[in-house]
Amino acid sequence: MDSFQFLKTAVVFLLATVIAVPLTKRFRLGSVLGYMIAGMVIGPQLLGLISDTEGVASISEFGVVLMLFVIGLELSPQRLWVMRRSVFGTGLLQVLSAAMAIGAVGYFLFGLSGRSAAIVGGSLALSSTAFGLQILAERKEAGSAYGRQAFSILLFQDLAAIPLIAAVPLLATTSASHGVDIYSVLRTIGVIVAVVVGGRYLLRPVFRFVAKADSVEVSTATALLVVMGTALIMELAHVSATLGAFLAGVLLADSEYRHEMESHIEPFKGLLLGLFFISVGMSMDMSLLLVQPLLVAELVIGLLLLKGLLLWPLARLPGGLNRSDSLRLIMLLASGGEFAFVVLKQAAEKQLIDGGQRDALVLAITLSMALTPLLVVLAARLLNVKPKKPTREYDTIDTDTPRVIIAGFGRMGQIIGRVLRAQGIPFVALEHSVEQVDASRRFGSINLFFGDPTRPELLRAAQADKAEVFVLATDDPETSLRTARLVKRQYPHLKIIARARNRQHVFRLMDMGIDEPVRETFHSSLKMTRKTLEALGLSHELAVDRVERFRRYDEDVLKKQALVYDDETKLIQSTRDAMADLQQLFEADAEPGAERERQRDKDKPLSAED
Known part of the structure; x- marks a missing residue:
């Protein structure tokens, strides 16, 4: 030819x-x-x-x-x-x-x-x-x-x-x-x-x-x-x-x-x-x-x-x-x-x-x-089923090169955006809810745009190829997973910080190679647990120790369960085993000498993983 x-x-x-x-x-x-x-x-x-x-x-x-x-x-x-x-x-x-x-x-x-x-x-x-x-x-x-x-x-x-x-x-x-x-x-x-x-x-x-x-x-x-x-x-x-x-x-x-x-x-x-x-x-x-x-x-x-x-x-x-x-x-x-x-x-x-x-x-x-x-x-x-679609065209993105892209500007995305703006760090926020965009814009001029972050052309317009960090703060797990998959494929250089609705959402994000997804209620629940223990008479130090032990133990269990999360039988058994192990761990805390062991652990220098 x-x-x-x-x-x-x-x-x-x-x-x-x-x-x-x-x-x-x-x-x-x-x-x-x-x-x-x-x-x-x-x-x-x-x-x-x-x-x-x-x-x-x-x-x-x-x-x-x-x-x-x-x-x-x-x-x-x-x-x-x-x-x-x-x-x-x-x-x-x-x-x-x-x-x-x-x-x-x-x-x-x-x-x-x-x-x-x-x-x-x-x-x-x-x-x-x-x-x-x-x-x-x-x-x-x-x-x-x-x-x-x-x-x-x-x-x-x-x-x-x-x-x-x-x-x-x-x-x-x-x-x-x-x-x-x-x-x-x-x-x-x-x-x-x-x-x-x-x-x-x-x-x-x-x-x-x-x-x-x-x-x-x-x-x-x-x-x-x-x-x-x-x-x-x-x-x-x-x-x-x-x-x-x-x-x-x-x-x-x-x-x-x-x-x-x-x-x-x-x-x-x-x-x-x-x-x-x-x-x-x-x-x-x-x-x-x-x-x-x-x-x-x-x-x-x-x-x-x-x-x-x-x-x-x-x-x-x-x-x-x-x-x-x-x-x-x-x-x-x-x-x-x-x-x-x-x-x-x-x-x-x-x-x-x-x-x-x-x-x-x-x-x-x-x-x-x-x-x-x-x-x-x-x-x-x-069956009277209609596909979901937006009611208006996506916004045209015209802004300076961002260092951070925030997908989802609800409760978590807004806090992240406020801190970034206070630090003078340029960012672009993408939100698929018309009501959320209009409500947020009434409180000030920010780089918030209406659009679906699962669309490749929108990420290109947001200059994702020049950003450093991608914050995945959408509250819908399926949208979150589709966005994460798209970003992983088209912009592998971006560091993804992902919000997770629940443990199943965490498992699927980890399966994509996203390290340590942030569970949206986990840390606030830990703080409430500490306050509850203190209200019941435990000292501040002991309450903090108990909560910290639970946090580390639960994160370790989470990584193990990520390998079997599609097998319901194994997942249930893993949960039961984890509860029994945690109970034994706290029972050991009450034994004589446990206080000295905890103090010795505190005095040790933290490792890189900690």
């Missing part, structure tokens, strides 16, 4: 994206559908502006590789073990039941072979993570009961996509040789083990060495090198490159470089994923809608109904959802997903399915995904 052709292709892609994506997002249909529509329009079947669809597809598939790496980064093995009941319960049942049911339909009604039916069933059992999470975020329902259940199912589906992608070449080899190719199976297992073992002992020292260079460019290059290098090793061994990227992400999920890598990879992932969905739209055979409209309609309606019927009992029984939430879960997850495009493309290349079958399935999946936002809106209207 010469330079002129390359520039022409790039301009066409960008122009189609700029037009199509904002239109679909304006009608709350999601950016993924916009990318696909852009691909259909500029592809060979409509305007024909791009002819080299194969070249575009080969480049864009790296977007899926990067997406799998980022998903792996989010899946700490320890975290997965803690979430095992929610993820490996309903999620496992959904994938197995849907895969077997769809595979059976393909085998008995459409005449697919056993291997082909298994691949088609597994691929269509998966839903769209990109659509699902985007819709939940736009409607601010990620923290709802059905939103949490949907996230657990989508998380397991992302995990299930990995062995499914890896199984395609194995099934093709087995099909070609009319038996199990032991060499291929052993080679696949050997390469996976080598990547896991090598990554376990090599990746962290490499990142530690690169970190000493203190260069963003080198860190970005290293992150891309890890992804591309692992994918290349897998390709050389005739194993899925996406599997290698996922394994690399999992191996680095517990490392201290996780958030930094995620922030470096995210822009490339978003751009290439958009290109991937455009290439899917370009490769869609739209003529099938004219030639075989009944077949396409049967596939779309059959997929939605079959997955919906299977999701209903799973949502009601293992998921524990009520009827309205179960209906909303079905509308969100009944469609096909983006991983099916990858699996079906590989299956067609390995001749497990023919080209016509692949085109019909891709078209049916795309149409089902296009219907998902409409079905979600329809369900919300039937």
Whole structure:
């Protein structure tokens, strides 16, 4: 491809994206559908502006590789073990039941072979993570009961996509040789083990060495090198490159470089994923809608109904959802997903399915995904549920460069802002409540602006890239977590001071790598406890000692419970054990000689941790 052709292709892609994506997002249909529509329009079947669809597809598939790496980064093995009941319960049942049911339909009604039916069933059992999470975020329902259940199912589906992608070449080899190719199976297992073992002992020292260079460019290059290098090793061994990227992400999920890598990879992932969905739209055979409209309609309606019927009992029984939430879960997850495009493309290349079958399935999946936002809106209207949104435009931020950004200007944010202003420290405060902004502005001219701190463009306008500290003082836990995730990814240099509503909120903030979240009522409760003990006759020194011992002990328990907070049984047992240990600690204080021990502890110099 010469330079002129390359520039022409790039301009066409960008122009189609700029037009199509904002239109679909304006009608709350999601950016993924916009990318696909852009691909259909500029592809060979409509305007024909791009002819080299194969070249575009080969480049864009790296977007899926990067997406799998980022998903792996989010899946700490320890975290997965803690979430095992929610993820490996309903999620496992959904994938197995849907895969077997769809595979059976393909085998008995459409005449697919056993291997082909298994691949088609597994691929269509998966839903769209990109659509699902985007819709939940736009409607601010990620923290709802059905939103949490949907996230657990989508998380397991992302995990299930990995062995499914890896199984395609194995099934093709087995099909070609009319038996199990032991060499291929052993080679696949050997390469996976080598990547896991090598990554376990090599990746962290490499990142530690690169970190000493203190260069963003080198860190970005290293992150891309890890992804591309692992994918290349897998390709050389005739194993899925996406599997290698996922394994690399999992191996680095517990490392201290996780958030930094995620922030470096995210822009490339978003751009290439958009290109991937455009290439899917370009490769869609739209003529099938004219030639075989009944077949396409049967596939779309059959997929939605079959997955919906299977999701209903799973949502009601293992998921524990009520009827309205179960209906909303079905509308969100009944469609096909983006991983099916990858699996079906590989299956067609390995001749497990023919080209016509692949085109019909891709078209049916795309149409089902296009219907998902409409079905979600329809369900919300039937249930009289409306998405939350601000009633006025966000303020334009025009101020000097701040050293501190305060997200949330309620009780805690106002106190922080008053002290900073008294110290002459420049700051910008962001508040999502119109009433709170108007009330605060009546008491003086301060750098307070109306806006949602979870929006990237607002943080850019607030000059978050030049600030030093980000104070997370919002009182809504879900908004707090979304803001923290955004700041961690886009502005990893910022020191985050986070307010926490309760212990569960603390656990989730700590899980993001935020050190010592400030519990909003903890310290005031300790002060009230001290005053109560003094009112009951304890000396000031003894009351202070008892409260300080409790504070240290509770913070230690908090760190231990953060590892098991998703396991209710272990969390309850931990709380009971902590109460018994604390009682024993105070009983020991009453024994002879305890006063001398406490005095000796006071005389010791404080350590760095204290």
